[in-house]
Amino acid sequence: MSLSLHIESLYSSAGWRQNVRLKIAGGRIETIEEGVLPEAQDEKHKVVVPALPNLHSHAFQRAMAGLAETRGPGSDSFWSWRELMYRLALRFMPEQVEAVASQLYMEMLEAGFGRVGEFHYLHHDSDGGHYANIAEMAERVAAASVETGISLTLLPVFYAHSGFGAQLPTPEQRRFIHSVDDFALQMDACRDLVKRLPDGRLGIAPHSLRAVTPEELHSILPLADGGPIHIHVAEQTREVEDCLRHLGRRPVEWLLDAMPVDARWCMIHATHMSEAETVNLAKTGAVAGLCPVTEANLGDGIFDGIRFRNAGGFYGVGSDSNVLISVADELRQLEYSQRLGERVRNAMALPNQSTGRALFEAALAGGTRALAGLKPLEAGSMADLVSLDLSAAPYLRGDQILDSWIFGQGVSIDCVWVNGIRWVSQGRHHQREKISRNFRTAMQELLQL
Missing domain, CATH: 2.30.40.10 (Urease, subunit C, domain 1)
Structure with missing residues (x-):
């Protein structure tokens, strides 16, 4: 054509x-x-x-949009929201995952996103057992991408524990859990699957340092096979405190010291970093995967965007829990969070630069890097x-x-x-x-x- x-x-x-x-x-x-x-x-x-890349999505969570906004009997937080999400996750059948993902990906295209990084961790049947096809749920996500036309960077998630110190997973997490050997089988199946997709890409997603031990993280990194590596990190202050207790260092600090972090890595959220972590992460060329609308919805906190930008850091945006799908809203929320935190205007722009252009340009470059896409609008690049x-x-x-x-x-x-x-x-x-x-x-x- x-x-x-x-x-x-x-x-x-x-x-x-x-x-x-x-x-x-x-x-x-x-x-x-x-x-x-x-x-x-x-x-x-x-x-x-x-078209802008959407670097972080949990497709099935689109089913929760607008349905988790009633306050519980006590104070609400990310952790109370997570319990609601777990209960919904247990109810999904494969055809429902495909229907919800298709709706989501359609909305992404209508919003101006052209590629999605699907951080995919709803792997198993409702009893926690494998489907006969270990990649059944991944195939449903892929089918949704084909039906809607969005390009897919599939990021199968390795999830093994409920907390630092190799805590046993909870019953509510049973659909997410893999052993290292089973995850290798999952990756083999997903590699074959992605080859059949138009401009498909494959990476890996160790869920978080609380869900993956250091030994497991070392074991699964070769499965990326040169593709992107995405990980949730430092989203919550409790996570930072737990990491200090168990690993002796803050999450981003530990990753920078213990792992070969480079431009293939995408640190999802990275909200609660020290000044040194912020600058040192920028130096690696890794991408900060920001999800401003979700981070605001969950009360996560404010990313240190000005310092990260000044240090030359790459960032992109994703819609994460998919409570709202909008290029403009993600970029505006990012900018407004910086304005509120620092009490300035045009926070993410350089002197004499349009803020809209600064945000769009940065999210385009960072999102493309994080999802292993081609540089846009050049001869030979994809027409997105x-x-x-x-x-x-x-x-x-x-x-x-x-x-x-x-x-x-x-x-x-x-x-x-x-x-x-x-x-x-x-x-x-x-x-x-x-x-x-x-x-x-x-x-x-x-x-x-």
């Missing part, structure tokens, strides 16, 4: 480019011409930007594109477009292409009715309505 797009204003890492023609073949950008008039066969668009509708604000130009999309009004999603295929037109996914119908059925079954 081939097509040509003529774009009046195209955002790339080199800045805004005017009157650009993209020729696309086999899902990739074949040629880029700048300063040219449209030709008869060109599909014409006003403004196009790269978003056209923006400025009909309500035709006066916007250049960086004003990104600023208004993230912080204001007047900019919305029009079309989205992934691998050169248009999946979204006029802001709606082409399979929205079918996908949403299946999602509603799955939710009625899960909630027994």
